Amino acid sequence: MTQTPESQTKHNDNAPFYRQPIFWMLMSGPILVVIAAFVSFGIAKTHAQDMVSDDYYKDGKHINLQIDRDNHALERNISAQVMFNPEGSAVKVFVNGQFEAQNGVKLLLLHPTRQDEDRTIELKAINGNEFAAQFEPLPPTVHWYIRVEDGQGVWRVQEKWLPNQGGAVMLKAQVPTLSVSAPQSVD
Known part of the structure; x- marks a missing residue:
């Protein structure tokens, strides 16, 4: 074969x-x-995410400053109502309590995982306690950390905002704790 x-x-x-x-x-x-x-x-x-601070030592040194700001907001009985438009490109903020409107008010939008998506927005005064601003639409995410503070860095109020539960969030002065529930932004 x-x-x-x-x-x-x-x-x-x-x-x-x-x-x-x-x-x-x-x-x-x-x-x-x-x-x-x-x-x-x-x-x-x-697609690396900014989950860990690059300078944790510097951030740790600022913890007392952040607690002092929370205490000032508590002493002044400051609260803020933040309302976003449906597109996420404009905001209206009502601030209550003992604050100086002439010092200005800032809105900080902190992305939960990507630091490059964070925004600091200077709010324009409409009347005594009403402020507003327009900005680029926010990228979609499950939640944001919202912070309202005065222009001098004396007080701040903050809260977690879930966009799928509506465009409004109430921020109230709270007793500061050492447990970190929101990212700490160092100015």
């Missing part, structure tokens, strides 16, 4: 290992895993 050249190549045991089909069947899994690892690393590197 004669063998054709095609049947000889199928059963050629003398060929180098890289020409054996069993080698490629066994190595295809590990090769795919290595490729997937590099792709995953590239995705993780380009």
